[in-house]
Amino acid sequence: xxxxxxxxxxxxxxxxxxxxxxxxxxxxxxxxxxxxxxxxxxxxxxxxxxxxxxxxxxxxxxxxxxxxxxxxxxxxxxxxxxxxxxxxxxxxxxxxxxxxxxxxxxxxxxxxxxxxxxxxxxxxxxxxxxxxxxxxxxxxxxxxxxxxxxxxxxxxxxxxxxxxxxxxxxxxxxxxxxxxxxxxxx
Amino acid sequence: xxxxxxxxxxxxxxxxxxxxxxxxxxxxxxxxxxxxxxxxxxxxxxxxxxxxxxxxxxxxxxxxxxxxxxxxxxxxxxxxxxxxxxxxxxxxxxxxxxxxxxxxxxxxxxxxxxxxxxxxxxxxxxxxxxxxxxxxxxxxxxxxxxxxxxxxxxxxxxxxxxxxx
Numbered sequence: 001x002x003x004x005x006x007x008x009x010x011x012x013x014x015x016x017x018x019x020x021x022x023x024x025x026x027x028x029x030x031x032x033x034x035x036x037x038x039x040x041x042x043x044x045x046x047x048x049x050x051x052x053x054x055x056x057x058x059x060x061x062x063x064x065x066x067x068x069x070x071x072x073x074x075x076x077x078x079x080x081x082x083x084x085x086x087x088x089x090x091x092x093x094x095x096x097x098x099x100x101x102x103x104x105x106x107x108x109x110x111x112x113x114x115x116x117x118x119x120x121x122x123x124x125x126x127x128x129x130x131x132x133x134x135x136x137x138x139x140x141x142x143x144x145x146x147x148x149x150x151x152x153x154x155x156x157x158x159x160x161x162x163x164x165x166x167x168x169x170x171x172x173x174x175x176x177x178x179x180x181x182x183x184x185x186x
Numbered sequence: 187x188x189x190x191x192x193x194x195x196x197x198x199x200x201x202x203x204x205x206x207x208x209x210x211x212x213x214x215x216x217x218x219x220x221x222x223x224x225x226x227x228x229x230x231x232x233x234x235x236x237x238x239x240x241x242x243x244x245x246x247x248x249x250x251x252x253x254x255x256x257x258x259x260x261x262x263x264x265x266x267x268x269x270x271x272x273x274x275x276x277x278x279x280x281x282x283x284x285x286x287x288x289x290x291x292x293x294x295x296x297x298x299x300x301x302x303x304x305x306x307x308x309x310x311x312x313x314x315x316x317x318x319x320x321x322x323x324x325x326x327x328x329x330x331x332x333x334x335x336x337x338x339x340x341x342x343x344x345x346x347x348x349x350x351x
Contacts, residue, residue: 002330003346006268006306013266016296016306022221023281023293023305029217030264030308037209051210058217126202145196146203176199177192 014071017062029058032075035147036082042142043086045131046093053089057082076153083139083157090135129179133172140165141172214308215287222291264308267348269316271328274301276320281305283316283343290319311349317341 008016008027016024036057040050061068061078068077130138136158143154144165151162158165269281279297280290285307295303295318303318315334318326327333328344 002270002328004268004270006266008266008306013306019296020294021296021305022218022291023286023295023307025221026214026218026286026292027264027266027306027308029214033209033213034206037213038204038207041207041209042203047210051213054209055213055217055220059220062217062221123202126199129199130203142203145200173196177195180195180199 009072010074011071014065014068014074018065025062028074032058032078036078039079039142039147040082040086042127042130042146043135043139044090044093045127049089049093050086053085054082056089057085060085079147080157083143087135087139125180125183129176129183132179133175136160137168137172137175140168141176144169218286218292219289222289264310265348266306267309267346268304268306269295269318269328270302270304271295271318271326272300272302273318273320273326276301276303278321279303280319280322281307281316282319284314285309285316290322309346309348313345313347315343315345317343 008024010028010031013024013028017028033054037050037054040054040057041047044050044053057078061081064081068074070077130141133141139158140154140160143149143157144151149157151165154160154165155162160168271279273279276297279295281293281295282288282290286292293305293307295305298304316328318328320326325341325343327342331344331346334343334345
């Protein structure tokens with residue numbers, strides 16, 4: 001009886017959750033929250049929307065745990081759910097921004113005065129440039145360069161072909177460079 | 187030369203984006219609460235609502251809540267801990283404590299062999315009060331852990347310190 005610190009693999013935690021130990025799912029949430037959260041925040045842009053997507057992904061994964069064919073690769077499976085949730089939440093957030101507020105690039109892009117860039121921190125400049133990318137370009141860039149996934153894996157997650165993904169990443173790199181150079185020279 | 191400079195710019199962007207991002211501290215709790223709510227029979231909810239705010243409030247008044255691992259922020263490491271209780275006659279056992287807002291639905295224990303019940307929870311470093319809820323009504327201290335000193339709040343509980351501090 002009592003308490004023991006335990007080192008458990010994803011597969012073991014998944015097995016326990018499937019057997020009715022709901023609390024074990026908390027260990028999986030704690031294990032993956034920060035890494036998946038980083039992707040969601042960068043992909044969706046708005047922190048509140050990103051956390052909604054992340055929470056939704058965790059809950060959906062729990063409800064669909066029986067369909068996780070390879071519990072050793074729970075993290076990869078969860079990533080796939082999050083990528084889809086970010087697409088849905090991101091699209092909704094984008095529509096909302098278009099309806100109610102100005103797009104952020106209107107201030108970062110070029111015509112608001114030479115002092116703008118001086119006031120922007122580097123973090124803001126990067127986030128604004130990232131937000132200007134097309135969602136599919138942003139998605140491919142983040143999965144490849146920030147989450148460090150192989151193209152084969154990204155293709156499985158996104159449903160896009162490898163050639164298309166390479167082109168998206170290339171376009172994303174070119175556009176990020178252009179947007180950041182523009183910001184430097186405003 | 188120009189291409190090299192462009193690559194450096196992108197590498198700088200990537201380094202920036204790879205930095206940890208702080209996630210709202212309540213996300214873990216919200217996920218577990220949503221899962222628990224979906225699994226919990228509706229008729230049980232009023233009883234739970236009556237009981238855990240009292241316990242949580244009592245612990246907070248006594249200054250005993252030092253950390254809340256279900257709601258820790260980014261960068262705080264959580265390890266997995268297994269809680270075990272021998273209760274051969276029990277029909278159900280749940281783990282309740284500071285780490286799950288004293289909500290039995292969030293950490294139901296699973297019956298293993300020979301009347302042994304177990305569950306795993308992630309805990310960040312800190313000191314926590316906890317107890318076992320047997321058959322939904324009987325509060326038990328952990329016989330293998332130090333007793334909390336505030337049993338006079340109405341429910342026996344134990345104390346665990348994680349992280350050696």
